[in-house]
Amino acid sequence: MIDSQLLQLLRPSKRLVAFTGAGVSTLSGLRDFRGPQGLYNDVDADKIFDLQTFYHDPDFFYQHTWEMLYQEQAQPSLVHNLLAEWERQGRLLSVITQNIDRLHTRAGSQTVREIHGSPERHHCLKCGREYSFTAVKAQLTRQQQDGHGKFSAPRCACGGVLKPDITFFGEALPQAAWESACDDILQADLVLVLGSSLVVQPAAQLPRMIKPSTPLVIINRGQTPLDSRAAFRAEDLVQTLQGLKEVQL
Structure with missing residues (x-):
């Protein structure tokens, strides 16, 4: 009613x-970041989205955000x-x-x-080149299909790490x-x-x-x-x- x-x-x-x-x-x-059914009950969600943590270990970010950001199973x-x-x-x-x-x-x-922000766009931390969500998802999907079990940060053609254009803790x-x-x-x-x-x-x-x-x-x-x-x-x-x-x- x-x-x-x-x-x-x-x-x-x-x-x-x-x-x-x-x-x-x-x-x-x-799933929400926190709470009884939270996505990140086993790890500090603030750490995943911390800018300095990303710079130090970008693989950590992608390993913990594949399900939420890149799988696109949610409608x-x-x-x-x-x-x-x-x-x-x-x-x-x-x-x-x-x-x-x-x-x-x-x-x-x-x-x-x-x-x-949004992961619709990613940028290379080395040369600044822009990559689409689709291109980054394709890199991560290939890693999943290879069966390694863990994701590495997607890379630019120049070898630089790709960072999504989302607002990390520590960013404006x-x-x-x-x-x-x-x-x-x-x-x-x-x-x-x-x-x-x-x-x-x-x-x-x-x-x-x-x-x-x-x-x-x-x-x-x-x-x-x-x-x-x-x-x-x-x-x-x-x-x-x-x-x-x-x-x-």
Whole structure:
């Protein structure tokens, strides 16, 4: 059953902005970094995404991110597809995402502000040459098929290590994506926070930038620091949103 209060907020909106976090990715079957079913219970997730660790041992990064970033077994969820549909209808201004799994793009969303970067592009640390996600995945897939059991960092033709264009701990957020996200938040007539606990900084500052007159919707399993500001608050993404695709807004 669709909540009437949520419908009242959505129907007049023409410049909707969605801010998505890990809770949206887990709907696609991707495990979160931490938690009881976490992807990295046996290793420090912060170490995997630490810039200095990558420089020292890039193989370590690829060994632990093959499943999450490169296998592409996960498919876009109801939420990814719904946001892409709203964009096609001209209702959604953009998706601002903390996630690095490319699922919004794979669902068909065109305007995605990937504020933590994306593995869609990789760069050689030696010569700066750019490589596509597809080219890097092909290198890693060949390693898997060779049956070595462990991955080595993909290499440029010059021999340099390829690094994905994601934001590691110790790196600044991509400036263009951040500035676009800030502009979108200020232009929005409704902001949806989906699957984010709003604690990772500086990304969590974005929903705080909305104008006082702009309604905020938060759908997340667990409390967030902005719950008291929300015009609508719910816990379950699927239960709350599953009927909206069939509704004429």
